[in-house]
Amino acid sequence: MPDTDAAISMPPVPRTTGVRLEGKRAIVTGAGSRAAGIGNGRAAATLFALEGARVLLVDRELEAAEETRALILEERPEAEVEVFEGDVTDEESCAAMVRTAVDGWGGLDILQNNVGVGLSEGSVVDTDLDQWDMVQEVNVRSMVLTGRHAVPPMVGSGGGSIINISSVGALRPRGMTAYSTSKGAVIALSQAMAADHARQGVRVNCIAPGPMYTPMVYAGGMDEERRTSRREASALGIEGTGWDIGLAAVFLASDESRYITGLVLPVEGGMLLRGPSR
Numbered sequence: 001m002p003d004t005d006a007a008i009s010m011p012p013v014p015r016t017t018g019v020r021l022e023g024k025r026a027i028v029t030g031a032g033s034r035a036a037g038i039g040n041g042r043a044a045a046t047l048f049a050l051e052g053a054r055v056l057l058v059d060r061e062l063e064a065a066e067e068t069r070a071l072i073l074e075e076r077p078e079a080e081v082e083v084f085e086g087d088v089t090d091e092e093s094c095a096a097m098v099r100t101a102v103d104g105w106g107g108l109d110i111l112q113n114n115v116g117v118g119l120s121e122g123s124v125v126d127t128d129l130d131q132w133d134m135v136q137e138v139n140v141r142s143m144v145l146t147g148r149h150a151v152p153p154m155v156g157s158g159g160g161s162i163i164n165i166s167s168v169g170a171l172r173p174r175g176m177t178a179y180s181t182s183k184g185a186v187i188a189l190s191q192a193m194a195a196d197h198a199r200q201g202v203r204v205n206c207i208a209p210g211p212m213y214t215p216m217v218y219a220g221g222m223d224e225e226r227r228t229s230r231r232e233a234s235a236l237g238i239e240g241t242g243w244d245i246g247l248a249a250v251f252l253a254s255d256e257s258r259y260i261t262g263l264v265l266p267v268e269g270g271m272l273l274r275g276p277s278r
């Protein structure tokens with residue numbers, strides 16, 4: 001177990017087999033991390049590549065995606081990873097990212113929609129409506145835009161797997177109403193897409209991360225007390241990392257989950273089981 005802050009924010013890369021995603025072509029949005037460390041998108045993109053997929057690392061911050069590519073190549077020098085600078089709130093960007101993958105690799109098998117923003121303290125009474133719209137745009141509309149362009153080539157390749165990142169905030173709201181609403185919409189969108197495209201061979205599932213210790217939450221500063229309370233929120237009493245999300249994503253991306261679609265998979269150490277002890 002790591003025992004320093006630095007070690008915990010850079011948790012070791014999990015062991016991989018190198019073959020679970022062999023031959024697959026993947027896009028991961030938000031494949032960088034907003035600060036040093038292992039975010040959910042960086043973890044998924046890295047594990048996809050280490051499991052043999054060709055991966056397009058999409059991020060609006062080129063440098064963040066380049067850092068992910070460097071991590072991947074350090075672990076697996078023969079990995080095929082490309083970086084794409086784009087903003088998933090922009091439809092032309094979404095179309096171009098899909099074209100890049102399809103033109104380069106002849107098709108698309110996996111799309112992981114990881115981009116999401118949290119910044120949304122407040123109830124409907126005190127929420128800022130411009131901020132409300134922005135949160136829905138980044139967290140939900142972006143997944144509509146990427147899906148619109150990714151589904152047709154996936155169908156053309158005989159099917160595929162889409163993984164959307166929701167949050168336990170959708171299932172256990174806690175004072176971030178715009179965020180909770182957007183992440184609930186991600187669940188509904190995923191299930192609607194799963195129903196719409198099942199007969200075309202496209203599976204659509206959702207991961208609901210719990211209180212992971214990732215750059216998204218510690219970049220703005222997190223004191224030890226808050227970090228401990230987040231860890232203690234899980235029934236297991238352990239801290240989740242980006243790798244926990246990435247490992248779940250590998251399963252949903254792979255043919256191991258061929259009979260699973262429309263699933264909401266909480267990855268939260270049993271946080272949702274918690275309630276009053278008596």
Ligand SMILES: NC(=O)c1ccc[n+]([C@@H]2O[C@H](COP(=O)([O-])OP(=O)(O)OC[C@H]3O[C@@H](n4cnc5c(N)ncnc54)[C@H](O)[C@@H]3O)[C@@H](O)[C@H]2O)c1
Nearest residue numbers: 030032033034039040041060064087088116167209212216
């Ligand atoms: N960490 C947690 O505790 C937690 C809990 C629940 C859900 N989540 C979800 O996990 C996802 C975030 O994961 P992360 O750890 O990779 O986050 P992150 O904030 O580190 O973001 C990853 C990357 O997304 C990029 N990005 C942001 N907006 C973009 C846009 N419009 N277009 C393209 N790229 C963009 C950023 O530049 C960054 O490099 C979000 O959907 C978030 O809601 C996180």
